[in-house]
Amino acid sequence: MVRKLTLENYLPPAADSWLRCQPASLGLNAARLHHAVEFACQHESNWLYDLSEQKAIAGSEPPPWNEILGPLKPRGGPAGLIIRHGQIVTSWGDIERVDPTFSATKSYIGLCAAVAYRDGLIKNFDDQVSEYNGFKEFSSDHNNAITWRHLLQQTSEWEGTLWSKPDQVDRNRQVGPSADDSQKGQPRQLTEPGGYWEYNDVRVNLAALCLTRLFEASLSDVLRKNIMDPIDASHSWEWHGYRNSHIEIKGRSVQSVSGGAHWGGGLWISSLDHARMGLLISRHGRWGNVEILPEHCLDPLFAPCPLNLNYGFLWWLNSNRSLFAGAGESSVFAYGAGANYVWIDPDYDLVVVVRWIDAGSMNDFTALVMDSIVRP
Secondary structure: OOOOOOOOOOOOOOOOOOOOHHHHHHOOHHHHHHHHHHHHHHOOOOOOOOOHHHHHHHOOOOOOOOOOOOOOOOOOOOOEEEEEEOOEEEEEEOOOOEEOOHHHOOOOOOHHHHHHOOOOOOOOOOOEEHHHHOHHOOOOOHOOOOOOHHHOOOOOOOOEEOOEEHHHHOOEHHHHHHHOOOOOOOOOOOOOOOOOOOOOOOHHHHHHHHHHHHHHHOHHHHHHHHOOOOOOOOOOOOOEEEEEEEEEOEEEEEEEEOOOEEOOOOEOOOOHHHHHHHHHHHHHHHHHHOOOOOHHHHHHOOEEEEEEEEEEOEEEEEHHHHOOOOOOOOOEEEEEEOEEEEEEEEHOOOEEEEEEHHHHHHHHHHHHHHHEOOOO
């Protein structure tokens, strides 16, 4: 898990008043840092600006799997910021622009799971999900064995259809270094729950649905109340689901949000608000003198999955520096296609947000940022 910091823990007091400092005052070489920013701007994603034309991730899928169910909006250009010791040392692009963040949304579902654990709604991550209010999606013998840990580590092997999308659409889907995604959507014999790691957006949406039922509220409301408002984030971010993802809770219609923009929807958020969330993680769940998420609730999010050491509870890790060799091993990432990253390296007290960078260039970008740190 990320470590506690020993340096001065500056926190921005409000969404529009974040302290900016010269790189040299925080142990960074300004020229090298500028080179890293130039690199990010010069290696922009090749994705279309009109994401309705890009059709998110679904564009390569056969009908009817490729049907877009949630809202999409045009993306902005390259943007981001680099924070050290809680203070902004540089930024580029429009860091207040609210953009889709694709699967970086998943890490916010992980935070909602940590809130559920904090509040006792999840008693043990190794409990079977079917034990909680008898969720009908887990009624089969196979699905009945699925635990919260399986859902959050993406090893559940859940079988079924949710919001008109069958789990098969993402069977064999792999994401990460040297991932072979050529068999995505092809039939595969399922293993027992917990026996196979697969990047499956249908199952992540199922995790969001299960948490929505636990809280009896939209995860958008849960995130706002428990995370974003306490860290003084703006009110500009939005979390969308699909047109067919509404459920009834105590007579109310509640939308179950999606874990990304695969079929539209997902979290739309500014780089500044992403950075506040990253700073909360780097502060080990504390915001000043206020404990928002206790250590024992955050720790599981960053414990490596045995089947994929670079994955925790919907967060990416850098075990043995095998995700990004340019970044430190203590780094953790919220990562979304496009590509969108929130990179947190507690050993160096860094929080970096980078939007719309070519995914294949991210490792070189991390190396350039690390090279800007002045070592004693």
